[in-house]
Structures are given as C-alpha cells and as structure tokens.
Amino acid sequence: MNTQDVLAAWRRVLTGSVPMLSIEITRDCPLHCPGCYAYGESHLGTGVNLRQLGDFHGDELVERTIALVRRHRPLHVSLVGGEPLLRHRELSRILPALSEMGVWTLVVTSAVIPIPAEWQNIPQVTVAVSVDGLPEHHDARRHPATYARLLQNIAGRKIKIHLTITRPMLQREGYLEEYFAFWSARPEVQAIWVSTYTPQVGEHTPEMLSLEQRQWVSGAAEGWRRRFPRVLMDARTSLALAQPPSSPKQCAFAQLSVNYSADLTTRVEPCIFGGKPDCSQCGCAVSIGLHGIQQIRVAGLIPVGAIVKASTRTGALLNRFRPALARPARWDDAPKAPADGPYAPAARG
Numbered sequence: 640m641n642t643q644d645v646l647a648a649w650r651r652v653l654t655g656s657v658p659m660l661s662i663e664i665t666r667d668c669p670l671h672c673p674g675c676y677a678y679g680e681s682h683l684g685t686g687v688n689l690r691q692l693g694d695f696h697g698d699e700l701v702e703r704t705i706a707l708v709r710r711h712r713p714l715h716v717s718l719v720g721g722e723p724l725l726r727h728r729e730l731s732r733i734l735p736a737l738s739e740m741g742v743w744t745l746v747v748t749s750a751v752i753p754i755p756a757e758w759q760n761i762p763q764v765t766v767a768v769s770v771d772g773l774p775e776h777h778d779a780r781r782h783p784a785t786y787a788r789l790l791q792n793i794a795g796r797k798i799k800i801h802l803t804i805t806r807p808m809l810q811r812e813g814y815l816e817e818y819f820a821f822w823s824a825r826p827e828v829q830a831i832w833v834s835t836y837t838p839q840v841g842e843h844t845p846e847m848l849s850l851e852q853r854q855w856v857s858g859a860a861e862g863w864r865r866r867f868p869r870v871l872m873d874a875r876t877s878l879a880l881a882q883p884p885s886s887p888k889q890c891a892f893a894q895l896s897v898n899y900s901a902d903l904t905t906r907v908e909p910c911i912f913g914g915k916p917d918c919s920q921c922g923c924a925v926s927i928g929l930h931g932i933q934q935i936r937v938a939g940l941i942p943v944g945a946i947v948k949a950s951t952r953t954g955a956l957l958n959r960f961r962p963a964l965a966r967p968a969r970w971d972d973a974p975k976a977p978a979d980g981p982y983a984p985a986a987r988g
C-alpha cells in the first residue's frame with residue numbers, strides 16, 4: 640500500500656464508506672479443517688451455520704457480488720469461503736469486473752483444485768493459498784488439499800502463502816524455519832503471510848497458543864524476516880502480535896471492514912472471525928499489521944490510530960445520512976441503517 644492508497648482509504652472513511660469488504664463467496668468446502676472458524680456454530684451469530692445458509696451460483700452470484708461491491712465502493716475486497724475455487728467459473732467473471740472498477744481483490748483458497756491460469760493476467764488480483772504447516776500437519780488437517788495436490792494446482796502461478804501458526808507447529812525446534820525455507824524456494828511464491836491461531840472467547844483447543852508461545856513467535860518474527868525476506872513480518876507487526884487490540888472497537892481492521900456471508904445478506908461481525916473472537920489472542924495477519932501501523936506518529940506527533948478513530952467517528956456521522964451505505968456494526972453507537980433493504984443485516988444474538 641502506498642501513500643496514495645492510504646489517502647484514498649482515508650477519503651472513503653471520511654465520506655462514510657468502509658475501505659475493505661470481505662465476502663464468503665460460497666458456503667461449500669470439500670475440506671473439514673480442525674479449528675475452521677467459518678463453520679463454527681457461533682460464526683454467524685444467527686443460530687444458523689455457514690453450511691446451512693443459502694448461497695448463489697452462476698449469473699446470480701456474479702451479478703449480486705458485483706452489485707454488493709458497487710454499493711460499498713471499497714478499495715479492497717477479500718473473497719473467502721467456504722472454498723472460493725468451487726466457484727471458479729463465476730470468479731473468472733467477477734475478478735475482471737472488480738479489476739475494471741479499480742478494486743484490489745484477494746482470493747483466499749486451499750488450492751484443492753487448480754487456480755485458473757488466466758487469473759494471473761488480471762490486474763489487482765492476488766491469490767493467497769493457506770498452507771497449515773509442513774506436510775505432517777497440513778496433509779492431515781487439509782486432506783484432500785495435500786502438499787502433493789497443492790503443488791500441482793499452483794504450478795506456474797504467482798501466489799502468496801498464508802500460514803496460521805498453531806500449537807503443534809511449535810513442538811519441534813526448527814519446524815517453522817523448515818516451512819519458510821520450503822516455501823521461500825518455490826518459484827510460485829511472492830510472499831509469506833503469517834498469522835497465529837485466533838480462538839473464540841472461552842475456547843480451549845489444541846490449536847491455541849499459550850501466552851508464552853505468542854511472545855516467542857513475536858520475538859522470533861524479525862529473525863525470520865531477515866533470514867527469509869519473503870516472510871512479511873516486521874518489528875512493528877511482531878510487537879503488535881504481543882499486544883493485540885483489546886476489543887473490536889480498538890481494532891483498525893474491524894473498524895475499517897464490512898464482512899458478508901454466502902447469502903450476501905448476513906453480516907459477519909465483529910470481524911471476519913465472527914462469533915465472539917478473543918481479541919486478546921488475535922493473531923490475524925491483517926489485524927495485527929494494521930494495529931502495528933496505528934502506533935506510527937504522523938509528523939512525529941499524532942498516532943495513526945487517533946486519526947483512524949476520529950475519521951471513523953466523522954464517517955459514522957455522515958453514514959447516518961447515506962442509508963445506501965452499509966456500516967460495520969462496531970462503528971460507534973449511532974443508529975443503524977434501515978433494515979428493510981435487500982442487503983439488510985441479519986438480526987444477531
């Protein structure tokens with residue numbers, strides 16, 4: 640992101656829009672990964688889980704997705720799932736349309752089927768492939784998207800790798816270095832994004848990191864970055880990982896994004912994780928990255944975080960007078976937009 644992008648995002652916020660939109664483009668996924676938040680019972684907060692939600696196919700999915708993006712006017716759209724590649728035909732029409740609108744689009748996939756080669760030539764489109772550790776863990780967690788299949792399905796493409804660090808990966812010394820060395824050497828890989836597992840409040844699962852493990856990751860990150868330049872974790876991000884936002888209201892990512900589920904109506908709140916995410920253990924690469932940026936002082940005086948807060952307050956005020964624009968539920972305590980439109984947010988418990 641350059642200065643022009645930051646100014647464009649700021650302008651969006653000041654005029655009552657959110658710069659980032661995420662869409663669960665399908666409810667379907669052939670995988671059953673342990674710890675998958677998208678299929679958690681509390682993910683949507685409506686008593687309905689993602690697999691039970693209605694979704695769209697064909698022309699209807701293409702038209703409704705583009706209409707949703709037009710309505711929100713974001714700078715960046717993340718297309719997640721379920722497994723987005725199950726809708727690759729529709730995405731092959733949606734991605735060029737969003738590119739023509741000047742929107743940057745990220746598709747997050749397990750690469751269980753081949754990534755269409757023509758996507759490489761669409762400007763402003765990035766594909767991120769989630770790889771959950773070395774084959775000893777990934778192949779068990781993400782079967783049938785095994786390393787062997789994944790390597791075939793990304794051959795000749797340009798991709799980013801996304802790693803979510805879970806506790807089993809920290810049991811063996813050198814495990815993560817082995818992972819970074821393997822993916823850094825692949826010709827397809829442009830960058831490696833690193834998250835740590837983000838649990839729900841009250842969760843106790845084998846994926847979760849202890850406080851000491853989070854601090855260890857935070858301390859090790861800068862060394863990884865020096866040794867493996869494709870690992871995108873700098874000193875500021877490492878620090879933010881040890882001190883994540885205390886709540887969605889303190890989270891720049893939650894404040895600056897709106898998330899829709901597969902019926903293109905239900906909103907995922909308070910952030911992409913849905914349910915009741917434990918912010919104190921947040922390891923989301925985007926959230927942590929933005930949280931780190933918030934500590935920077937503009938002209939050495941005002942923290943970026945203070946500017947974001949003031950801007951979202953101004954944007955929320957303007958948003959009240961522009962009901963066609965949707966507002967993240969966590970934007971201040973202003974009255975909500977009318978709930979009778981075609982994209983009205985679903986009631987949440």
Ligand code: SF4
Pocket residue numbers: 668669670671672675676677678720721722749
């Ligand atoms: S591939 Fe993604 S959406 Fe599918 S089960 Fe795994 S984590 Fe969940």
Ligand code: SF4
Pocket residue numbers: 837883884886887890892893909910911912916917918921922923926
């Ligand atoms: S992304 Fe933000 S709101 Fe969501 S868990 Fe992380 S810190 Fe909390």
